[in-house]
Amino acid sequence: xxxxxxxxxxxxxxxxxxxxxxxxxxxxxxxxxxxxxxxxxxxxxxxxxxxxxxxxxxxxxxxxxxxxxxxxxxxxxxxxxxxxxxxxxxxxxxxxxxxxxxxxxxxxxxxxxxxxxxxxxxxxxxxxxxxxxxxxxxxxxxxxxxxxxxxxxxxxxxxxxxxxxxxxxxxxxxxxxxxxxxxxxxxxxxxxxxxxxxxxxxxxxxxxxxxxxxxxxxxxxxxxxxxxxxxxxxxxxxxxxxxxxxxxxxxxxxxxxxxxxxxxxxxxxxxxxxxxxxxxxxxxxxxxxxxxxxxxxxxxxxxxxxxxxxxxxxxxxxxxxxxxxxxxxxxxxxxxxxxxxxxxxxxxxxxxxxxxxxxxxxxxxxxxxxxxxxxxxxxxxxxxxxxxxxxxxxxxxxxxxxxxxxxxxxxxxxxxxxxxxxxx
Amino acid sequence: xxxxxxxxxxxxxxxxxxxxxxxxxxxxxxxxxxxxxxxxxxxxxxxxxxxxxxxxxxxxxxxxxxxxxxxxxxxxxxxxxxxxxxxxxxxxxxxxxxxxxxxxxxxxxxxxxxxxxxxxxxxxxxxxxxxxxxxxxxxxxxxxxxxxxxxxxxxxxxxxxxxxxxxxxxxxxxxxxxxxxxxxxxxxxxxxxxxxxxxxxxxxxxxxxxxxxxxxxxxxxxxxxxxxxxxxxxxxxxxxxxxxxxxxxxxxxxxxxxxxxxxxxxxxxxxxxx
Numbered sequence: 001x002x003x004x005x006x007x008x009x010x011x012x013x014x015x016x017x018x019x020x021x022x023x024x025x026x027x028x029x030x031x032x033x034x035x036x037x038x039x040x041x042x043x044x045x046x047x048x049x050x051x052x053x054x055x056x057x058x059x060x061x062x063x064x065x066x067x068x069x070x071x072x073x074x075x076x077x078x079x080x081x082x083x084x085x086x087x088x089x090x091x092x093x094x095x096x097x098x099x100x101x102x103x104x105x106x107x108x109x110x111x112x113x114x115x116x117x118x119x120x121x122x123x124x125x126x127x128x129x130x131x132x133x134x135x136x137x138x139x140x141x142x143x144x145x146x147x148x149x150x151x152x153x154x155x156x157x158x159x160x161x162x163x164x165x166x167x168x169x170x171x172x173x174x175x176x177x178x179x180x181x182x183x184x185x186x187x188x189x190x191x192x193x194x195x196x197x198x199x200x201x202x203x204x205x206x207x208x209x210x211x212x213x214x215x216x217x218x219x220x221x222x223x224x225x226x227x228x229x230x231x232x233x234x235x236x237x238x239x240x241x242x243x244x245x246x247x248x249x250x251x252x253x254x255x256x257x258x259x260x261x262x263x264x265x266x267x268x269x270x271x272x273x274x275x276x277x278x279x280x281x282x283x284x285x286x287x288x289x290x291x292x293x294x295x296x297x298x299x300x301x302x303x304x305x306x307x308x309x310x311x312x313x314x315x316x317x318x319x320x321x322x323x324x325x326x327x328x329x330x331x332x333x334x335x336x337x338x339x340x341x342x343x344x345x346x347x348x349x350x351x352x353x354x355x356x357x358x359x360x361x362x363x364x365x366x367x368x369x370x371x372x373x374x375x376x377x378x379x380x381x382x383x384x385x386x387x388x389x390x391x392x393x394x395x396x397x398x399x400x401x402x403x404x405x406x407x408x409x410x411x412x413x414x415x416x417x418x419x420x421x422x423x424x
Numbered sequence: 425x426x427x428x429x430x431x432x433x434x435x436x437x438x439x440x441x442x443x444x445x446x447x448x449x450x451x452x453x454x455x456x457x458x459x460x461x462x463x464x465x466x467x468x469x470x471x472x473x474x475x476x477x478x479x480x481x482x483x484x485x486x487x488x489x490x491x492x493x494x495x496x497x498x499x500x501x502x503x504x505x506x507x508x509x510x511x512x513x514x515x516x517x518x519x520x521x522x523x524x525x526x527x528x529x530x531x532x533x534x535x536x537x538x539x540x541x542x543x544x545x546x547x548x549x550x551x552x553x554x555x556x557x558x559x560x561x562x563x564x565x566x567x568x569x570x571x572x573x574x575x576x577x578x579x580x581x582x583x584x585x586x587x588x589x590x591x592x593x594x595x596x597x598x599x600x601x602x603x604x605x606x607x608x609x610x611x612x613x614x615x616x617x618x619x620x621x622x623x624x625x626x627x628x629x630x631x632x633x634x635x636x637x638x639x640x641x642x643x644x645x646x647x648x649x650x651x652x653x654x655x656x657x658x659x660x661x662x663x664x665x666x667x668x669x670x671x672x673x674x675x676x677x678x679x680x681x682x683x684x685x686x687x688x689x690x691x692x693x694x695x696x697x698x
Contacts, residue, residue, distance in 0.1 A: 155454070173593060174584065176600040271599065271666055288585060292666060300587035307589060 001135070001334060002057055005094035006068045006086050009051035010108045013085040020078045023047040025125065031075070032129045039063055039071060042136045044126035046101070048118050050108050053101070055094060057135065095139065095330060099323045102143040103150035104157060111156040111312040116147040134410040135334075142330045149322045156315040159308030164194045166304040167275045167296070168202060171243055174273055174294055182206035184241040186234060187248030188216050191277050195245045200224045208241065210234040212248070235259055239266035245275040246282035253284050260287040267292075277301070336419070337409045339392050345418045346388065350381045388412070429483055429540070432476035437535050439469040440500070440528040447521035451595055459517055466508055466524065473501045473531075484542055487554030493538040498558065500530035502565035506612065510569070510605065516597050519605070522572050552627045560620035564680060566613020567652070571677030573606035574670035581667055603666065606673050607659060614652045621649060644683030651676050 008021055023031065028045045035043055035056065040063075043056025054068050065088040073081055089097045100106040102119045123140040126132045132140065150156050160166040175181050183204050185196040188211040199207055207226040211217040214230060221228035229237055238244065238259065248254060255274075260283075264272065269292050276283045276297040288295035336342075354377050362370055392412075395405040413419055446462035449455070477498065480488045488494040507523040510516075576596055583593045596602065655672045658664040664672070 170584075173580070173598045174600070176598050176604075268662070269666060269668070288587075294584050296587055303587070304589050307594075 001091050002061070003055065003091055003094045003135075003139075004058060004063075004065060004068060005053060005055040005089040005097060006065055006072070007051060007053040007089070007097065008072075008085050009053070009087070009106070012087055013081075017078060017081055017085055018050060018052070020076060020081075021047075021052045021072060022049065023052060025121075028122070028125055029129055031071075032126060032131050035071065036129070036131050039067055040131070042126075042133045043131050044122050044136065046119060046122040048115065051101075055098060055136075056131075057133075092327065092331065095142075095327055096323065098139070098143050099146045099326060102147040103319050103323060104147070105150075105316050105319050109161050110309065110316065111158070111161070113157050116151070119147065120144060134407055138330065138333060142326050146323055146326045149326075150319045153322065154315045154318040156312055156319050159311055161305050161308050161312070163277060163298060163301045163305060164191070164198050166301040166308075167195065167245065167277065168198060169304060170275075170294075170296060170301070171273050174271060175242065179203050179205045181242040182208070182240060183243035183245065184208045184210065184229070184234070184237070186210050186244065186246040186254070186282065187212075187250075187278065188220055189247060189249060192245070192247035193220060195247060195275075195277065196220060196224065196226075199243070199245075200226065204243075206241075208237070238263040242271070243273045243275070245277065247277045248282050250278070250282060251280065253282055255283045255287070257284050257286050257290070260284075260290055260293060264290055264292055275301070336413070337406050339395065339405065339409065342409050342412060342418065343389055343392055346412065346416060347385060349416055349418065350385060354378065354381050428479045429476065432472060432479065433535050433538065436469070436473055436476060436497075437528065437532045439465075439472060440504075440524065440531050443469050444521060444524045444528050447524055451518060451521050452591070454595075462520065463508075463511065463517065466504065466511075466520070470501065470505055470508060473497075473504075477501060484540060486541075487551065487557065489554060489557040490541055491539055493534045495557070495561070496530045497534035497538065499561050499565065500527040500534065502558075502561045503527050503530070503568055506562065506565045506569055506609070510609065514601075514605065516601060516605065518595055518597060519573070519576060519602075522576060523569060526568065526572070550627065550631065552623060553631070556620055556623040556627055559616050559623060563613045563615075563617030563620050564684075566609045566611075566616060567648075567673075567677050567680055568613075570606045570610035570613060570673045573602050573609060574673035574677075577602040577606060577670040578667070578674075581670075599666075603670065606670060607656075610652060610673055610676075611656060614649070614656060617645075617649055617652070621645065641687040644687050648676065648680045648683065651679065 008018060010018070023045065024047075028047060031045055032043065035045075035054070039059060040056035041059050043054065046053045046055075052072070054072065056068075065086070066083070069083065069086050087097075097106070098119070102116060104110065104112045104115050107115050123132070123143070126136065127140075160169040171181075172178070178199075181204060183199050183206070185192050185199070185207070188196065188209060192211075196207065196209055207224065208229050209217045209221050209224075209226060210229040210231050212231050214228070217228040217231075235255075238255075239262075244255075246255065260272075260274070271292045271294065274283055274287060274293060274295045276285075276295065279298060281297055283295065283297075285295065285297065287293050358374060358377055362373065365373055392405075392408065395408060443462065443465040446458055446465050450458040450462055477488055480494070488498055504524055504527040507520060511520065576592075577599060579592050580596050580599055580602065583590060584599070597605075651672075655664070655669065655676065659669050
């Protein structure tokens with residue numbers, strides 16, 4: 001199988017080069033059309049913030065990896081890019097690579113959930129652009145199956161691996177039902193905004209935002225349909241919230257031990273979670289000594305992230321085992337697309353039908369005619385199968401690996417259900 | 425019948441051990457298949473334990489409450505049975521090993537030292553007494569389970585406070601759930617203890633002509649009942665919650681165990697049948 005693949009990714013190139021080669025969906029569509037005309041008979045492009053990859057069956061055997069790389073790099077002037085920034089994969093290695101990508105074990109964050117959706121999208125675009133034949137369609141199905149199995153049969157995507165998600169994981173270890181809890185986010189820089197959106201998506205019961213720049217808080221509050229509190233007054237409202245996430249850019253602490261003590265007195269000892277994801281810290285770390293207060297900063301959240309990453313890494317062998325199974329299944333299917341086995345399967349199918357029908361009806365014929373019936377039905381079958389057999393052999397003589405031959409074989413196998421019959 | 429009693433007496437510790445191992449393995453390794461298997465083991469163990477207790481009752485013509493080792497096997501059953509019901513209702517399956525181990529230990533001691541007495545004091549043959557003891561043991565089971573969850577709550581609380589995230593953090597349900605489990609167990613324990621006290625109040629004057637309400641056992645039981653009653657009241661009224669209530673559940677359990685030990689083995693009480 002002549003499947004070629006090139007990849008520029010987080011392992012081979014710095015972020016500036018990856019950014020330069022990143023393609024949006026419209027660009028992918030345009031590139032695919034050009035590839036269809038010049039280099040590939042079938043193919044697809046995957047482009048995310050951490051990788052851009054092209055997979056495809058070359059139009060003729062003189063097309064090489066360098067042609068695909070040149071195609072990509074000549075579209076835009078990119079300083080400093082070289083062949084060393086590309087990985088190259090051929091045939092089974094290319095299949096293995098796309099399976100690893102779909103399963104999330106080739107990602108910068110192992111078990112990344114986003115990549116599976118991005119891989120499916122790239123397949124869809126290729127199908128829309130009519131750049132996928134039976135081989136790539138089969139490859140798409142297998143890759144999607146690998147991605148799904150990795151998620152359902154292993155723990156590769158379990159556990160928080162970013163600080164924001166770790167904060168939520170920690171909160172869920174204290175409170176059982178976030179929809180009955182309330183949260184206040186102090187500081188709406190990048191981290192604060194992510195935390196606010198994440199809590200909102202998790203269905204927090206009540207959410208409030210506060211920021212030194214009031215307009216920013218009001219803007220985000222309007223988007224999320226939540227409350228904005230003036231920064232000057234937020235301390236008066238502290239006791240109303242079960243979860244407080246602080247992510248300001250203040251050079252000193254904004255919440256001292258006494259502020260938190262007063263808050264806990266008003267809460268009658270009801271537990272409160274304080275997440276300090278600011279650097280330098282916003283909250284006096286001594287507050288962790290107050291009964292009922294659970295205080296965590298970036299260091300302690302990073303411990304959770306590291307633990308979860310280690311657990312995901314432990315799951316990689318299980319995912320690789322799934323990839324091995326699906327790769328073997330894919331190549332088993334591929335080898336069944338050879339001509340000789342298909343002709344044999346077709347003949348066997350027709351013979352089986354003939355023999356069954358003769359057996360069921362033979363008693364309607366006199367004894368003396370029965371041999372003639374047998375011979376006659378065999379001749380009919382041979383005549384019917386003569387042309388398909390000749391055409392398939394002719395196609396095999398030209399090239400068994402040609403896309404046209406494979407398409408013909410795939411159609412015959414589908415139309416006559418030869419694969420179902422094989423399984424039975 | 426005699427053989428069933430002996431056979432089950434030998435089998436039960438093994439069954440509890442297997443059930444405990446299933447919960448233990450599932451705690452350390454999150455194997456999804458074990459989720460249902462361990463529950464099935466517990467169900468089979470409880471079923472056979474119930475058969476054992478009934479067999480003892482029929483064979484020896486008295487409820488299995490005439491010596492401390494009979495009490496232990498009944499207590500082992502009550503504790504695991506209460507947990508089983510709690511697990512079915514809440515579908516929280518990760519804490520079973522901390523409960524089943526108590527049943528395992530009680531059952532091992534019981535199986536090793538249990539006496540088969542055909543002849544017992546007449547007063548111990550009463551079915552009313554049997555109901556009293558059974559409901560009291562259910563009450564103490566509830567209190568025990570409440571204390572276990574209180575203990576687990578404090579373990580998790582400590583890990584969260586110190587920002588260390590070990591196996592306890594990873595495998596136990598969250599603090600609110602642990603608190604709820606402890607509270608529900610305490611409420612059920614308190615309710616069944618109330619039933620036990622009520623039945624005892626009816627039975628006592630019938631069984632003993634001369635007794636004193638200043639009997640150590642009655643005082644100790646009243647103390648435990650009051651303690652849990654107050655704790656439940658303060659919890660429901662919102663005055664106490666979280667760590668405070670959990671510490672109380674453990675203190676209450678320790679007082680209950682200590683007072684039972686003292687009144688049954690050391691003090692002079694009508695409750696000392698042994």
